Each structure stands twice: as structure tokens, then as C-alpha cells.
């Protein structure tokens with residue numbers, strides 16, 4: 001089959017990678033970026049947390065189950081990608097300062113209620129926390145979320161591309177304005193295919209469609225602004241992602257190679273892509289410093305703003321018809337759920353395939 005994927009973000013690259021493993025398919029990918037390193041996709045900006053239980057704070061059990069399935073799939077996909085692509089499943093932490101214990105206990109109570117065993121938060125004693133994370137000081141309440149994971153989003157974007165690079169026709173510098181069953185067009189040119197996957201994220205919204213429309217559809221997508229900070233912190237140890245349960249901010253720290261600690265992320269109902277604000281910088285970095293005082297001398301080496309593609313109900317959605325599959329609404333957990341969503345979408349569109357039988 002000749003298959004088009006419109007959008008080379010997190011989901012588009014994963015679909016390209018999975019489809020490229022079937023030698024019988026011809027695959028074309030379209031994206032406005034000027035090449036495989038061109039930024040724009042939210043996929044580049046993400047912290048890469050793979051935390052199904054923690055996401056239950058704002059998501060439903062479907063997202064949780066997609067997250068669990070995706071963790072399994074990532075465990076098989078990651079070793080097959082070229083280059084060093086970081087992926088770990090050492091659990092994640094929830095932390096709280098004693099004076100915030102009311103709000104924290106409410107969140108932990110909600111997660112305990114929503115998550116099935118054995119995925120519920122497990123309370124840690126201060127000595128256990130100190131052993132796991134010697135550079136976390138300040139928060140006196142801690143819980144482990146077993147089995148949760150993290151990937152490096154930048155490395156995964158590159159790895160998925162590289163693995164599929166020579167098996168896919170990449171149409172960079174292509175802003176696609178027309179997507180229909182078996183058809184992709186950019187206003188001056190159009191291409192026909194057996195099947196089209198629309199993975200444009202925020203780009204799926206047709207010009208003129210108001211984001212205040214309440215219809216639940218992949219095209220009625222809005223952007224949710226997120227700001228993220230990279231700190232260079234040589235000598236500061238962080239072994240796994242940790243979230244601070246704070247009454248006002250959602251703050252997390254995520255370790256990356258080369259002494260980088262990513263601090264994220266604001267979540268603002270705005271499609272403003274301008275640089276990070278003073279308020280987000282002060283609030284998020286102060287909160288990060290309050291959990292890891294060793295960050296005091298860290299250097300702020302990079303900041304980034306991007307928009308999470310979200311639908312009216314903040315849940316992911318697959319719309320399928322012959323010749324066309326639209327996927328959208330991966331919101332703040334795209335990396336967490338992308339493999340399970342891709343698996344589902346591919347099974348609907350190409351029922352005879354066994355694409356997800358990925359082995360290293």
C-alpha cells in the first residue's frame with residue numbers, strides 16, 4: 001500500500017517507523033519543517049515522562065491503560081532505534097513539602113482511588129527517599145510510582161527518524177492544507193494514496209475554525225502553552241523523574257544525560273508561542289530549587305515554549321473512515337500514549353498487519 005503520514009511530530013514519526021518495518025508498504029511523510037531536525041513539533045519540547053499513574057490526576061483510565069501498553073511497546077521499540085536513545089523504567093516520585101501536605105494527600109488519595117494495584121503510589125520513609133535520591137532535600141513527604149518511566153524526547157524524535165530514514169519518502173517544507181480520504185494537497189499540488197494518516201496535531205484545525213467551538217472532533221483542536229527549562233547541573237544527582245505536589249504549580253524535574261535536568265512545565269490556556277515568561281521562570285525554578293537545593297548553582301542553558309494539541313475533553317481521539325485516519329488530542333501525554341494509540345489506529349486502518357510485532 002502507498003501510505004501518507006501528514007505531520008512528522010511524535011506520532012507521525014512513530015507511525016513512519018512502525019510502517020517502515022513492513023517492506024510491502026511505500027510511505028510518504030509531509031511536514032512544514034525544513035528537515036528532520038526542524039523544530040515546531042511539540043514532540044521535541046516534551047520532558048518525556050511516561051507516567052500513567054501520575055497522569056490520572058487529570059486523565060481517565062483509558063489514558064492510563066494506553067500508557068501501560070505503551071510502556072511495554074517502548075521497551076521493545078527503544079532497543080531497535082539507532083544511536084543512544086535514553087529510556088528508563090525506574091519509577092517516578094511524587095514529593096510534597098510538609099506545609100502542602102493537605103493538597104498533596106488529596107492528589108495521592110485520588111491516584112490511589114483511580115489506579116489499580118500494583119500501580120498505586122507507595123509512601124516512602126525519609127531514609128528510603130534519601131537512599132533513592134540523595135540530592136532531594138526539602139520535601140518531607142514522598143511516594144514512589146512503581147514502573148513509571150522516562151524517555152529523552154529529542155533523542156527519540158531523532159531515533160525514530162533515523163530508523164525509518166531510507167525507507168520513507170520525506171517531503172520537508174510541505175505545509176499540507178488538504179487532507180481527505182486517499183488525498184493530500186498543499187494548494188498547488190496534490191498526491192493520492194491508498195491511505196492517509198493525519199498526525200498534524202495543532203495543524204489539523206482548518207483555517208477559520210474557532211477553538212471555542214464545543215464539537216468533539218480531531219479538527220477542533222486547541223493549543224495549550226507549555227514552557228520548559230533545561231538546567232546544567234554537574235554533580236547534582238537525579239535518578240528518575242520527580243513531581244512536586246504544589247498547591248499552585250505543576251512542577252517536575254527530569255534527568256537527562258550530560259548533567260542536564262529538565263524543569264517543567266507550565267500549562268496555560270493560550271496559543272502564544274512567544275518565549276518563556278518571567279512568572280513561569282520564577283515560579284517553576286523556585287519550586288525546583290525547593291526540592292533540590294543543589295540546583296542553586298545550576299546554569300539555565302535552554303528554555304523552550306510549545307503548544308500541546310488538546311481536544312475539547314482533553315482526551316486522545318482516533319477518527320477512521322476508508323482511506324483516512326485522523327489522530328489527535330495527545331495533549332500533555334503524547335509520548336506516554338503514542339505507541340498504544342498508533343497500534344490501535346493501524347489495526348483499524350490496516351487490519352491485516354502485525355506492525356507492532358517490534359523486536360530489537
Ligand SMILES: Cc1cc2nc3c(=O)[nH]c(=O)nc-3n(C[C@H](O)[C@H](O)[C@H](O)COP(=O)(O)OP(=O)(O)OC[C@H]3O[C@@H](n4cnc5c(N)ncnc54)[C@H](O)[C@@H]3O)c2cc1C
Nearest residue numbers: 007009011042043047048049176201203226333334335336
Ligand atoms: C512543555 C511540554 C511538555 C511535555 N511533556 C510531556 C511529557 O513529559 N510526557 C508526554 O508523554 N508528553 C509530553 N508532552 C506532550 C507531547 O509533546 C505531545 O502530546 C505530542 O508531541 C503530540 O504529538 P503529535 O504528533 O500529535 O503533535 P506534534 O508533536 O506537535 O507534531 C505535529 C506535527 O505536525 C506538523 N504539522 C503541523 N501542521 C502541518 C501541516 N499543515 N502540514 C503538515 N504537517 C503539519 C508539525 O510540524 C509537527 O511536526 C509535552 C508537551 C509540551 C509542550
